[in-house]
Amino acid sequence: MVRGKIQMKRIENDASRQMSFSKRRNGLLKKAHELSVLCDAEVAVIVFSQRGRLYEFSSHEMPKTMDRYYRHAKQVQKGGSDTASMRTKIEFLEQSKRKLLGQCSLSSYSSTDELQDIASQLERSLSNVRARKAQLLSEQIHELNAKEGLLLEEHSGAKSCVQATHKQENETYSSLSSNSTSEQVGTELFIGLPEMQIV
Amino acid sequence: MVRGKIQMKRIENDASRQMSFSKRRNGLLKKAHELSVLCDAEVAVIVFSQRGRLYEFSSHEMPKTMDRYYRHAKQVQKGGSDTASMRTKIEFLEQSKRKLLGQCSLSSYSSTDELQDIASQLERSLSNVRARKAQLLSEQIHELNAKEGLLLEEHSGAKSCVQATHKQENETYSSLSSNSTSEQVGTELFIGLPEMQIV
DNA sequence: CCTTCTATATATAACCA
DNA sequence: TTGGTTATATATAGAAG
Numbered sequence: 001m002v003r004g005k006i007q008m009k010r011i012e013n014d015a016s017r018q019m020s021f022s023k024r025r026n027g028l029l030k031k032a033h034e035l036s037v038l039c040d041a042e043v044a045v046i047v048f049s050q051r052g053r054l055y056e057f058s059s060h061e062m063p064k065t066m067d068r069y070y071r072h073a074k075q076v077q078k079g080g081s082d083t084a085s086m087r088t089k090i091e092f093l094e095q096s097k098r099k100l101l102g103q104c105s106l107s108s109y110s111s112t113d114e115l116q117d118i119a120s121q122l123e124r125s126l127s128n129v130r131a132r133k134a135q136l137l138s139e140q141i142h143e144l145n146a147k148e149g150l151l152l153e154e155h156s157g158a159k160s161c162v163q164a165t166h167k168q169e170n171e172t173y174s175s176l177s178s179n180s181t182s183e184q185v186g187t188e189l190f191i192g193l194p195e196m197q198i199v
Numbered sequence: 200m201v202r203g204k205i206q207m208k209r210i211e212n213d214a215s216r217q218m219s220f221s222k223r224r225n226g227l228l229k230k231a232h233e234l235s236v237l238c239d240a241e242v243a244v245i246v247f248s249q250r251g252r253l254y255e256f257s258s259h260e261m262p263k264t265m266d267r268y269y270r271h272a273k274q275v276q277k278g279g280s281d282t283a284s285m286r287t288k289i290e291f292l293e294q295s296k297r298k299l300l301g302q303c304s305l306s307s308y309s310s311t312d313e314l315q316d317i318a319s320q321l322e323r324s325l326s327n328v329r330a331r332k333a334q335l336l337s338e339q340i341h342e343l344n345a346k347e348g349l350l351l352e353e354h355s356g357a358k359s360c361v362q363a364t365h366k367q368e369n370e371t372y373s374s375l376s377s378n379s380t381s382e383q384v385g386t387e388l389f390i391g392l393p394e395m396q397i398v
Numbered sequence: 399c400c401t402t403c404t405a406t407a408t409a410t411a412a413c414c415a
Numbered sequence: 416t417t418g419g420t421t422a423t424a425t426a427t428a429g430a431a432g
Contacts, residue, residue, distance in 0.1 A: 001403095001404060001405040001406060001427095001428065001429060001430085002405070002406045002407055002408095002426095002427065002428045002429080003405090003406080003428075003429085004406090004407085005407075006237070006407085006427095006428080008233065008236055008237070009236065009237075010236065010237065010238075010239050011237050011238065016428080016429080017237070017238050017239065018238075018399090019427095019428080019429085020237055020238055020427080020428075021234070021237075021238035021240060022399085022400080023426080023427055023428085024230070024233065024234045024237070024238065024426085024427075025234060025238075025240075027425090027426060027427075028227070028230050028231055028234055028242075030426095031223070031226065031227050031230055031409095031426095032227055032244070034207065034223065035220070035223045035224060035227055037207055037208060037209065038205070038208070038209065038210050038216070038219055038220075038223070039209075039216050039217075039219055039220035039223065039224075039248075039249075040209050040216070040249055041220060041224075041246055041247060041248055041249060042245075042246070042247040043227075043244075043245070043246050043247075044243075044244070044245040044246075045231070045242075045243070045244050045245075046241075046242070046243040046244075046264055046265070046268050047234065047240055047241070047242050047243075048240060048242075048264070048267060048271075049238075049240055050238070050239055050240060054268065054271045056268070061284075062268070063283075063284050063287040063288075064284065064287070065245055065247070066245070066265050066268075066287055067283045067284065067286050067287040067290075068247065068283070069245050069253065069255070069261070069265075070286070070287075070290060071286075072247075072253045086285045086286065086289065090285060090288050090289055090292065093289065093292035093296065094292060096296065097292060097295060097299075100296070100299055100300075100324060101299075101320075101324045101327065112332050112335050112336055112339075115328055115329075115331055115332035115335065116332065118328050119325060119328050119329060119332065121300070122324055122325045122328060125299060125300045125321055126321045126322065126325065129317050129318045129321060130314075130318055132314055133314035133315065133318065200410095200411065200412055200413080200421060200422040200423065201409095201410065201411045201412075201422070201423045201424055201425095202411075202412080202422090202423080203423090203424090204424075205410095205411080205424085215411080215412085217416090218410095218411080218412090219410080219411075221416090221417085222409080222410060222411085223409085223410080226408090226409060226410075229409095230409095230426095
């Protein structure tokens with residue numbers, strides 16, 4: 001039984017949120033289907049749960065709807081739009097991806113040198129991705145610190161420090177946009193926090 | 200006043216269909232927003248009206264959610280040869296490549312979990328690539344052994360050992376197609392060969 | 399994770415402005 | 416097109432299974 005208007009904010013109780021998600025998700029997908037059938041519209045819905053599970057509906061084909069969206073949202077970039085050059089582009093990108101993921105047949109690699117290049121590139125990529133992860137985590141920590149500051153302030157009654165805290169937060173965010181120090185910042189933050197260790 | 204259950208088929212009356220579209224479309228977008236807020240989910244909705252007008256909602260960023268969708272549904276692998284699906288494929292592959300190489304803006308990643316996924320994938324890929332490099336080197340060694348055998352044979356006159364060497368080479372290649380043992384095989388092969396050390 | 403129950407909240411078809 | 420009004424259909428929170 002619904003006891004009152006529900007507040008438009010995250011449901012904090014895990015079980016309730018999960019139950020609500022399950023029901024509302026089904027409701028949303030049903031509504032999407034009804035809209036597409038009744039009104040003859042092209043509809044696509046994508047839902048990712050908190051745990052990363054995917055739920056979707058598409059009245060036509062998801063890639064086609066997405067592509068239509070892209071074409072609508074932004075006039076697609078440069079490069080040949082004929083099937084020939086696009087096919088070439090696709091083949092190149094797919095081969096490039098397979099090589100990066102080590103999914104090629106051995107004969108696809110021209111030499112051990114090429115494999116060495118790819119390995120080196122992967123290591124750099126891994127380093128990039130880890131740095132970005134550290135960045136994201138440090139941003140989250142700064143946010144939490146800022147929130148903590150606000151909470152503490154509520155008890156101390158000192159108001160001048162609020163703006164100072166926010167200012168620092170913004171500066172930190174800006175500086176993290178450059179890659180140079182992010183990894184260091186990231187790792188330093190997690191000394192003594194093994195469960196947050198950056199893998 | 201709703202006089203009865205609505206039939207789940209296209210509303211034939213133009214005015215009614217248009218009215219229904221307008222109301223249901225708003226309802227759908229609202230529901231999508233509620234789901235994302237209440238249940239902390241990543242939600243994206245795309246609606247094209249019959250006349251081609253676009254209506255959308257996305258809790259995060261549409262391109263980000265679309266990209267996440269593609270990473271999840273690997274269905275892109277196959278697909279049509281029309282420009283629409285090819286363009287989609289290109290978009291997906293390019294974004295996928297940027298993420299693997301850590302070249303995306305930080306905001307392109309939805310969470311540290313996603314970055315963790317990518318990092319794990321990169322580590323597996325690196326392992327694959329190293330294994331393949333080891334394979335290639337081992338094949339080259341087998342070839343050299345075979346050639347050495349042939350050269351020796353020219354002097355000794357014994358011919359049967361050549362085919363034996365080739366047979367073993369093929370078996371090794373087959374077993375390496377599965378990931379489980381390739382790394383181990385690769386490293387074992389190069390014990391005592393420091394200049395060929397696998398990076 | 400799913401279903402069912404039931405009281406209530408929401409959505410919406412038809413109508414009107 | 417857009418925005419109310421109202422009677423009804425649907426959706427769903429909370430509890431239980």
